[in-house]
Amino acid sequence: MSEQRLELKAPVSGVVIPLDQVPDPVFAQKMVGEGISIDPTSEHLLAPCKGKIIQMHPSQHAITLESEQGIEVLMHIGLDTVMLKGDGFTPLVAEGDLVEQGQPLIDFDADKIALAARSLMTEIIITNGDQVSRYQFTSGNVVANRDTLMTLELGTPANTDDIEQQGLTKECSSEWISIPNPTGIHARPAAALAAEAKMFQSRIKLERDGQFADAKSVVALMGLNVKLAEQVRIVAKGRDADEAVDALTVAICDGLGEDVSTAVEPATQPIEIEEEVSLLAKVSSDPNILLGIAASPGIAIGNVHQLEHQQLSYEELASDANAERNALTDAIERAKADLKTLQAKLQADGNVSNAEIFAAHQELLEDPAIFQQAKKLIKEGKSAPYSWNQAVQEQIKVLRAVDSDVIAGRVADLEDVCTRILKLLLGIDDEATTLAEQTIIVAEDLTPSDTANLDRSKVIGFVTTLGGATSHAAILARSMNLPALAGVDPQVLALQQGLQVVLDGDAGTLNIAATDEQIEQLRQKQQQQRELAEQAQQKAHQPAVTSDGVAIEVVANIGNVKDAIEACKHGAEGVGLLRSEFLYLDQATEPNEDQQAQVYTEIADALGSDKPLIVRTLDVGGDKPLPYLPMPSEENPFLGERGIRIGLNRPSILKRQVRAILRAHGHAKLKIMFPMIATLPELKAAKQLVQQEAADLGVSGVEVGIMVEVPSTAVLSEHFAAEADFFSVGTNDLTQYALAMDRGHPKLGWQVDALDPAVLRLIKMTVDGANKHGKWVGVCGGAASDLLAVPVLIGLGVTELSCSVPAIPEVKELVRNCSLAQCQALAEQVLQQPDAESVRALLQKL
Ligand code: PEP
Ligand code: MG
Numbered sequence: 001m002s003e004q005r006l007e008l009k010a011p012v013s014g015v016v017i018p019l020d021q022v023p024d025p026v027f028a029q030k031m032v033g034e035g036i037s038i039d040p041t042s043e044h045l046l047a048p049c050k051g052k053i054i055q056m057h058p059s060q061h062a063i064t065l066e067s068e069q070g071i072e073v074l075m076h077i078g079l080d081t082v083m084l085k086g087d088g089f090t091p092l093v094a095e096g097d098l099v100e101q102g103q104p105l106i107d108f109d110a111d112k113i114a115l116a117a118r119s120l121m122t123e124i125i126i127t128n129g130d131q132v133s134r135y136q137f138t139s140g141n142v143v144a145n146r147d148t149l150m151t152l153e154l155g156t157p158a159n160t161d162d163i164e165q166q167g168l169t170k171e172c173s174s175e176w177i178s179i180p181n182p183t184g185i186h187a188r189p190a191a192a193l194a195a196e197a198k199m200f201q202s203r204i205k206l207e208r209d210g211q212f213a214d215a216k217s218v219v220a221l222m223g224l225n226v227k228l229a230e231q232v233r234i235v236a237k238g239r240d241a242d243e244a245v246d247a248l249t250v251a252i253c254d255g256l257g258e259d260v261s262t263a264v265e266p267a268t269q270p271i272e273i274e275e276e277v278s279l280l281a282k283v284s285s286d287p288n289i290l291l292g293i294a295a296s297p298g299i300a301i302g303n304v305h306q307l308e309h310q311q312l313s314y315e316e317l318a319s320d321a322n323a324e325r326n327a328l329t330d331a332i333e334r335a336k337a338d339l340k341t342l343q344a345k346l347q348a349d350g351n352v353s354n355a356e357i358f359a360a361h362q363e364l365l366e367d368p369a370i371f372q373q374a375k376k377l378i379k380e381g382k383s384a385p386y387s388w389n390q391a392v393q394e395q396i397k398v399l400r401a402v403d404s405d406v407i408a409g410r411v412a413d414l415e416d417v418c419t420r421i422l423k424l425l426l427g428i429d430d431e432a433t434t435l436a437e438q439t440i441i442v443a444e445d446l447t448p449s450d451t452a453n454l455d456r457s458k459v460i461g462f463v464t465t466l467g468g469a470t471s472h473a474a475i476l477a478r479s480m481n482l483p484a485l486a487g488v489d490p491q492v493l494a495l496q497q498g499l500q501v502v503l504d505g506d507a508g509t510l511n512i513a514a515t516d517e518q519i520e521q522l523r524q525k526q527q528q529q530r531e532l533a534e535q536a537q538q539k540a541h542q543p544a545v546t547s548d549g550v551a552i553e554v555v556a557n558i559g560n561v562k563d564a565i566e567a568c569k570h571g572a573e574g575v576g577l578l579r580s581e582f583l584y585l586d587q588a589t590e591p592n593e594d595q596q597a598q599v600y601t602e603i604a605d606a607l608g609s610d611k612p613l614i615v616r617t618l619d620v621g622g623d624k625p626l627p628y629l630p631m632p633s634e635e636n637p638f639l640g641e642r643g644i645r646i647g648l649n650r651p652s653i654l655k656r657q658v659r660a661i662l663r664a665h666g667h668a669k670l671k672i673m674f675p676m677i678a679t680l681p682e683l684k685a686a687k688q689l690v691q692q693e694a695a696d697l698g699v700s701g702v703e704v705g706i707m708v709e710v711p712s713t714a715v716l717s718e719h720f721a722a723e724a725d726f727f728s729v730g731t732n733d734l735t736q737y738a739l740a741m742d743r744g745h746p747k748l749g750w751q752v753d754a755l756d757p758a759v760l761r762l763i764k765m766t767v768d769g770a771n772k773h774g775k776w777v778g779v780c781g782g783a784a785s786d787l788l789a790v791p792v793l794i795g796l797g798v799t800e801l802s803c804s805v806p807a808i809p810e811v812k813e814l815v816r817n818c819s820l821a822q823c824q825a826l827a828e829q830v831l832q833q834p835d836a837e838s839v840r841a842l843l844q845k846l
Helices: 110-116 158-165 187-197 218-223 241-253 321-348 352-365 368-379 384-401 410-425 448-452 472-479 490-494 516-538 561-569 580-584 593-607 644-649 651-662 680-697 711-715 717-723 731-739 757-772 790-796 805-816 820-831 836-845
Strands: 005-009 014-018 034-040 044-046 051-056 062-067 072-076 089-091 104-108 122-126 132-137 148-154 171-173 203-208 211-214 231-237 289-291 293-296 299-306 439-443 459-464 484-486 500-504 509-511 553-558 575-579 612-616 669-674 703-708 726-729 776-779 800-804
Touching: 034 132, 034 148, 051 072, 051 368, 062 104, 062 368, 072 368, 122 148, 171 241, 187 218, 187 241, 231 241, 293 472, 299 459, 299 516, 321 352, 321 368, 321 384, 321 410, 352 410, 368 384, 384 410, 459 472, 472 484, 472 553, 472 800, 472 805, 500 516, 516 805, 553 561, 553 612, 553 805, 561 593, 561 805, 575 580, 575 593, 575 800, 593 612, 593 651, 644 651, 644 680, 651 669, 651 680, 669 680, 669 726, 680 703, 680 717, 703 711, 703 717, 711 717, 711 731, 711 757, 717 726, 717 757, 726 757, 731 757, 757 776, 757 790, 757 820, 757 836, 790 805, 790 820, 790 836, 800 805, 820 836
Parallel strands: 299 439, 439 459, 459 484, 553 575, 553 800, 575 612, 612 669, 669 703, 703 726, 726 776, 776 800
Antiparallel strands: 005 148, 014 034, 034 122, 044 104, 051 062, 062 072, 072 122, 089 104, 132 148, 171 231, 203 211, 203 231, 289 509, 293 484, 299 500, 500 509
């Protein structure tokens, strides 16, 4: 072996398998590095060359050896063997040991591992591939320590010197090239560029802004973090430097395998916009009262907790690599212990799906690729937090580039894990941010999962500066009976932590300096509301029949099994909308058909076989992200791939869900409903899929309905009614699409009012069309829970109201106090009003 070559002997006997055939994308897509795999027939892992053990994974299934030339060889026994936590592995060396080629490193029990893990395939990966210019792999069967598994040509300067000595060296560079790739040189273009560069003997670098990366190393190229429209050039030295520069210039200009035809140069000069007060803004005459949108009713008197996303800052460099490495190892161990405790607590509370998330996080902490990369950076003089963050971010970048929903879904988990370790390294104690009793959360915005995860024992309300009454955070707040305001003046973000405030979710106000007298009045109002709610609750199980004998079906909007149980307690006559996407908000991977069927069956059982359960198929997109279903960013997400469009474009997902729903048939009166139907072909295609799956499963009698959320569907209602068994009007979306105002828009959200006469007229058209085919119309948008809107909806001919769970008893009580005749007269009147404000004014007078 010369100095520029490194021969690695097979560390185990067995059959050689090319890395891209390993059934694990992390290895197959070479995210960890270049290498090869062996399906072993022996049970001893031997050193493939002389060197030093620089890492033994705590689970003893993976080990890294550094050769004398500084090449890092990671050997990973089996797939998913980290989960065995060392069971079946006997380490024979420790970190820091110097080993000879052929020396046993780890003994493993092949039978035991084969039974418990996915595969025994053992990967041999070079993790610092930037030091290797060429790989040569063997194939077929190998015998441990006898056969050469791979030969590495090392990229030492000696290569160039040889060429120089022969007088053959040329050095040349390209012109500056503007990167056309919309997301810059991320993993895939980096891999394409490196592959092209490896075709040449010359040493090739990519230069950006005085920084250089080895163009043959994917990791180095990604590390340069070149973005759209940034200027780069190729610098090559060697006998084929000219050809290399020319070929790589063309490759970069062509987009390195990506479609760059639509990429645009970013504006260079950001425009500064001065904030002005809108002519439509409602201004408070009292400086102590901040106005907002009434997002969820009720009064909350409590103390401000500003929910900020903490800035984690740290130095990039550190002087003591050993100390940094120990700090990182300690932090990982502590995090694992914390996660274990959390997992056990959630399991004990019966919160199995969240417990599983934290189990998955523990596995991520044991990922050797991240740990290796972090340690490499520490060795190069970087601090532990910097190295950890970089290593995770690199992995995230690679995962984002992988064309697999499942893998990309792990990004959210990795981000969580990254923050957990950073906080531990920086000594940021999450306990210190434990919420006090009677907390009112103040934040710019809350995602649906933020809202769902609020600690209900402490949080009594929330206020956001963004969003509106129909944003999903508001919907969740209503289902949780949590008073909430949205779209509040941003000055609320400057309120002191702990300040006492009064949130009135009915009036849409936040009083930041309430007098004792005002507080007393509000406490009385709170008391009255409680009494009325209690009275309604006592009659919750009685039917909702108007005084002139018309039965209105009052059902619930739910998001999980717990809601279904609560709904029954509140007198729901069934479920008018199961927002199925809410079941999976925290899930990193798509649940399989069996898992989905189990949840639907549990929900159906909670209701009983005599009650309707309308399951809406996944309604993702717009402002509703699903971690396991990452969507490419869109210019207009609310007008993009949303609702049923996703199901139609990815029929395998829709099919799995439909089958799972159908399998719960019989446990309740099951109906399937499609979201965001805008055209008849969409309905027909989705319905056909249901019919096929129903026939396949031998299920019959499942009604298929649609949400009416898009004006086109309301206008052509008559045609849709010929195909659909029922309609349910989604007033939240119907309003945003009728008014062309994003329901969660920070500045417009407050005007998205379902009582706008334009929306009410669309509902009337929907009912008229449905009546022609004898189909029924329900409402499951927020208007069904709005006590002002309920009589109008009944008057328009709506016969089913699907409400947030807490609103059910009061909606039922209101129905009992109405007569259809009065409601019809009222509906006639409001349809003639010019705007939402006049409608509300008219209804409030009643
Ligand atoms: C609606 O749009 O009114 C509706 C009920 O659907 P979602 O709020 O879940 O979009
Ligand atoms: Mg909707």
